Amino acid sequence: MAATSHPITKAIVTGHTRGLGAALVDALRARGIDVLGVSRSRRAAAVDAAAPAGRFEEVELDLSNSGKLAQWLAGDTLARFLRGAERALLVNNAGTLGPVGxxxxxxxxxxxxxxALNVAAPLMLAGAxxxxxxxxxxxRIAHVSSGAARNPYPGWNIYCATKAALDHHARAAALDTERGMRVASVAPGVVDTEMQGQIxxxxxxxxxxxxxxxxxKRSGQLTSPEEAASKFVEYLLSDAFGRTPTADVRSL
Known part of the structure; x- marks a missing residue:
């Protein structure tokens, strides 16, 4: 039986240094996918220690600074990294909870x-x-969404509004029918990350x-970053990705 051929795949992941972002990098690389991480800090030593199959690069950039992000996007880093890819992925994971109240x-x-971090950066990256x-x-463009995008919470009006903006961006972008483009805003569930500690x-x-x-947290209802990332990446790479502009990994 002939071996199954997989397309050469490259992925950009924002907020890749810890939590869900770090787990997404590992899950993608474990599938032989090259990853470019973009965040305000670096985690090269920790990632390379795991030595998954896919190659890894990273860029240190404060995504909440729209001017610096625009300057970086005007360069050729994205095009150079994606050269030779047959399938390209963008995962807009970076985000912040605050201010709360x-x-x-x-x-x-x-x-x-x-x-700027939760909305401007993902939309700027999507265009570039x-x-x-x-x-x-x-x-394929995947925004990391949240249940807060679809249900209001007291004290979270900024977080709810910014995550809802990503959901609606996906809905509208899906109508543009760009050739070969799939867009979805995907909620990963309640994941045991640093953000949960902040909450x-x-x-x-x-x-x-x-x-x-x-x-x-006490009752063990939080999903580990690794489990959430595995489900997220499985959906991202599936034929079902993008059929609906918003999704939740818990209901897939």
Whole structure:
């Protein structure tokens, strides 16, 4: 029996240094996929120690600084990395929870930084990725979404609004019918990451549902980053990806 041929696949992952992002890098590389990580810090030593099959590169860049991101995207790094790919992936994973609390306690500078990281960066990267992959037949953009995009939470109006923006971007981008492009905003479930620790540490006056998340941790209801990443990548590489613009790995 002849061996199954797989397309040469390359992926860009933002926020790749820890939590779900780090697990996504490992899951992709374990499948022989080359990965370019983009984040404000580096994790090369930790990644290379695992030595999965796929090659790994990383760029140190503060994605909440839209000016610096635009300057970087004007260069040729994306096109150079993606050269030779038959399937290209962009996973917009980087994001922030804060500022948490009602609008009256939200510092304007923190609001601006959160919107830049959670919304401007993914949309800027999506546009640059589309341009850089115009000659690739199979192109896929995955926004890492959240249940907060689809259900409101007290104290999370910035997080809810920014994640909902990614969902709606996917819905609208899917209507553009770019050749070979699939776009979906995918919720990975409640994952045991540093963000969950931040949620449990916040003052209850700013986030009244804090105890619900603390109980999820105590009762073992949180999904490990590795399990969530495995399901996310399996869906990302499947023929089903992009058939609907929003998805949740828990219901796939």
């Amino acid at each position: 009602p609008s009256a306690v939200q510092p304007p500078a923190e609001v601006a930084a959160a919107v 990725f589309s341009n850089a992959t115009s000659g690739i037949a199979d192109r 449990r540490a916040v003052d209850e006056t700013r986030f009244p549902l804090r105890e619900r998340f603390a109980e999820m």
